[in-house]
Amino acid sequence: MNQIEENSLVLIFKGQRLEPVSREKNMVGFCSRCEADLYSIAYHNTDDRWLVSAGCNNGHLFLLQYDRQWRWLQDGDLEMKKEVVRICDIAREKLEAVFTAAEIRDLAACQEGQPYTRQNLYRARAKYEKFERLFGIKIDL
Numbered sequence: 001m002n003q004i005e006e007n008s009l010v011l012i013f014k015g016q017r018l019e020p021v022s023r024e025k026n027m028v029g030f031c032s033r034c035e036a037d038l039y040s041i042a043y044h045n046t047d048d049r050w051l052v053s054a055g056c057n058n059g060h061l062f063l064l065q066y067d068r069q070w071r072w073l074q075d076g077d078l079e080m081k082k083e084v085v086r087i088c089d090i091a092r093e094k095l096e097a098v099f100t101a102a103e104i105r106d107l108a109a110c111q112e113g114q115p116y117t118r119q120n121l122y123r124a125r126a127k128y129e130k131f132e133r134l135f136g137i138k139i140d141l
């Protein structure tokens, strides 16, 4: 599955990370799943082709592939990759302003697939909104 990162619009194509060369929104055809208009999300290129990430209003995503002369090659699948904030990358002072030490420890443990205390996670979850309001960082665990 090809993936595009939600905010940066970096395309992950065959294991390569491709920065968008354009974020222009153009109508690029019709959705093959629901026939709605298909719009470009971002344009990327590789040595031998243009790649256009595109989606319809119903959330169907495709990776349109063209050669360097813009001759259509094929459509591929595409999914939106949510960017996950890593707990260990958030400044400790920010975390401590909202969460207890035990909650921070268990948030990090949960994210890393380590054992954690469920109750601490529940308590932390109740504070996500406050954390986002204060620091503009959305935690999703």
Ligand SMILES: [Zn+2]
Residues within 6 Å of the ligand: 031, 032, 033, 034, 035, 036, 056, 057, 058, 059, 060
């Ligand atoms: Zn569609």
